Amino acid sequence: MTRSQSRTRLMLSLVAEPGDPRLVAWRERCDPVELWHAVVRGAPEIPDRWHAGAADAASRVDGVLRRADEVGARWVVPGSPAWPVALDDLDQVDGIGQVTGAPLGLWVRGGGDLTSIAAAPVAVVGARGSTTYGAEVASDIAADCADQGHAVVSGAAFGIDACAHRGALLGGGPTVAVMACGVDVEYPRTHAALLRRIAEEGLVISEFPPGAEPQRHRFLVRNRIIAALSVGVVVVEAARRSGSLNTLHWADLLGRTTMVVPGPITSQASCGTHLAVRDGKALLVTSGHDVLADTFGIVDADLPAIGPGARRVWLRLGAEPQPVEQLARALRLGTVPVLRALRELEHHDVVARDERGWRRETRVTNREGGVG
8 A cells, every 4th residue: 555545545535424335336446546536526426525525635634644643643544554454344245324335544543553453352332321230241341351362342432332441441451442533532521531541552543534523423334343343242231222233233244243231121221232132133141251252262271371363363273274364364354463373373382384374283172162
């Protein structure tokens, strides 16, 4: 990805609202540079709003980059080593409502390595108006996941989201806040200190440019990023009509592990989660152990103390050797984090390699009690 291509994607992101299905249709026909030329000249099928916005896009880019620099944010695009390729799955599904498609790029604030953090993250989301029970459960699940080295992804909203982030930080692991506004916008305002700490120990990310204020529809747009970025999504509390269930639907559409926490049958805050289980849309989980077992499928009784990314790679390996590129495609990861995981596994003598690729070296107990 060249500097000019990255800048072109940035300009496109300033004129086209993220998640617009017309972006996907155009990207199937031409590359971003060709699309930008079509936007500038006002090609017949280009929306008027895109063409009108192109007039001052170049000057707006400079302002956006200045704001990003003030908070240490960077623009990451597909094709770069820092891009989490799991997001590319969004281009392979029809979408929900009028929202679809992978982002043109991401604004990333914080010192964490996005590809490493995205190796095996778990999303914990739920109701803004959470109960005391829900808040405690969300914090405990997030802490358990973080304690096992898994990044926790959420949306930095009131209620369950905030509890998930705080639980992950207490668990000593990184957490990722996916924003419905710019990464420099502290929203909600009362979460300013929390967002700063997330940026210090994890990442704050958004496909909306620095300075962009939150709008109601943008919360639904960002939900697809939470789902695509994660290996599994767990909803702690959700009413019958809840934005958290939208995240769960995205996860189901993308083939991620979908899970919910049960609540009292008398609680309106858990109506949506109960319905998801009844309709077969999600697994029922009651702890962080359940979440990790259902998402990753093994108990580490005999496996050495390895990171979550390495565990995920190990699960994909079998007796037959697989090339690194094949593993990366299957896991929706870049080759760099896969190689890093394989070297970690090799250090523990649980994998071997030959001219054909990598394979498991040892027999490890799986969650059903058998051997792998």
